[in-house]
Amino acid sequence: MDIQKAFCPRCGEPAEEGLCPRCRVADTEWLVCEPRITTIYCPTCDSQKRGKTWSDLQMERSELIGDLAVSAVHLHEDVRNVSITIRSEEPTPNRTNVSVGIDATLYGLPVSGACQVEIVWQREQCDRCSRISGGYYEGIIQVRATDRKINAYEREVAASIAQQAEDSLQEGGERLSFVTSIDETRDGVDIVVGSQRIGQYISQMITGALGGRFTTHPKLVGEKDGRTLYRVTYSIRLPFYQKGDVVVAGKRYYEIRSVDTQHLSVFDLATGIPKTLREADITRRIGNIRDAESAIVAFTQGNTIGLLDPKTYQTREVNAVPWLDIAEGAPIRVVRDEELEQLVIVG
Ligand SMILES: [Zn+2]
Numbered sequence: 354m355d356i357q358k359a360f361c362p363r364c365g366e367p368a369e370e371g372l373c374p375r376c377r378v379a380d381t382e383w384l385v386c387e388p389r390i391t392t393i394y395c396p397t398c399d400s401q402k403r404g405k406t407w408s409d410l411q412m413e414r415s416e417l418i419g420d421l422a423v424s425a426v427h428l429h430e431d432v433r434n435v436s437i438t439i440r441s442e443e444p445t446p447n448r449t450n451v452s453v454g455i456d457a458t459l460y461g462l463p464v465s466g467a468c469q470v471e472i473v474w475q476r477e478q479c480d481r482c483s484r485i486s487g488g489y490y491e492g493i494i495q496v497r498a499t500d501r502k503i504n505a506y507e508r509e510v511a512a513s514i515a516q517q518a519e520d521s522l523q524e525g526g527e528r529l530s531f532v533t534s535i536d537e538t539r540d541g542v543d544i545v546v547g548s549q550r551i552g553q554y555i556s557q558m559i560t561g562a563l564g565g566r567f568t569t570h571p572k573l574v575g576e577k578d579g580r581t582l583y584r585v586t587y588s589i590r591l592p593f594y595q596k597g598d599v600v601v602a603g604k605r606y607y608e609i610r611s612v613d614t615q616h617l618s619v620f621d622l623a624t625g626i627p628k629t630l631r632e633a634d635i636t637r638r639i640g641n642i643r644d645a646e647s648a649i650v651a652f653t654q655g656n657t658i659g660l661l662d663p664k665t666y667q668t669r670e671v672n673a674v675p676w677l678d679i680a681e682g683a684p685i686r687v688v689r690d691e692e693l694e695q696l697v698i699v700g
């Protein structure tokens with residue numbers, strides 16, 4: 354018999370030292386709940402305020418209720434193997450009653466407990482919605498083209514880039530990088546934005562996708578909340594020539610593959626050889642491959658191809674091109690040179 358064995362001073366059960374686990378559990382306040390917690394949200398966009406900071410909610414409401422209820426539950430640091438069950442009901446739109454059940458172990462013994470947490474939902478307009486509803490903006494992006502009006506395709510690209518930029522910056526947590534409006538004007542598109550960050554970003558993306566360049570014109574408009582407020586106009590000039598244009602230079606047809614400030618990267622539509630041109634080399638533009646027509650190949654004979662003109666249904670002869678496999682009876686894409694009454698194979 355082990356005469357060193359100790360006993361619990363309170364209940365007399367065997368214990369290693371001091372109180373036995375059962376008496377330690379009985380002595381420990383292991384579960385404390387806050388009966389009521391208040392959470393602030395924006396009724397317009399569902400953003401949530403934590404402390405002074407607003408953030409977009411990335412979770413389901415039920416998950417949020419669970420999180421809030423759990424945040425009201427405080428467990429003793431010796432509690433282990435915690436499992437929590439949540440049941441909630443909403444007696445009014447501004448109240449959620451949550452029953453929280455806790456199963457755990459403490460000093461090696463199973464323990465369980467329960468508590469009630471009331472969540473109070475308080476509405477407040479968030480920073481972003483108050484800026485938007487107050488007409489606040491920091492920039493206007495004016496999308497225009499050089500010596501021509503911008504076309505439907507460019508309008509569409511500009512608008513969809515603005516929307517994508519807003520989505521990706523918002524997802525990255527830049528709440529105030531919003532797009533206030535996208536307005537079609539006679540000469541182009543005006544995009545009104547909530548921050549200079551998104552203004553710069555959209556301007557770079559649009560010129561990246563459509564060529565051209567932009568200049569920025571800041572203007573001091575006053576002070577807001579103790580800081581000077583600038584509004585910036587981002588003036589985008591899309592190039593005269595666009596990607597996909599079919600142009601004539603030195604009696605040859607070229608398709609423009611990319612446009613930058615100095616050069617046009619082109620594709621020789623007769624030989625398939627890539628080349629670089631300057632704008633000054635170009636004598637005229639006959640169309641764009643986006644507007645290409647489809648023509649059926651009536652026959653092939655050596656280097657000559659007979660194409661059925663989709664407008665007149667007459668057969669026109671053109672030279673074969675080495676960069677494209679052509680089969681009789683199959684359609685190919687052509688752009689029409691109205692001036693020389695020719696069809697130009699583009700793919
Ligand atoms: Zn004991």
Ligand SMILES: [Zn+2]
Pocket residue numbers: 395396397398399400478479480481482483
């Ligand atoms: Zn909001």
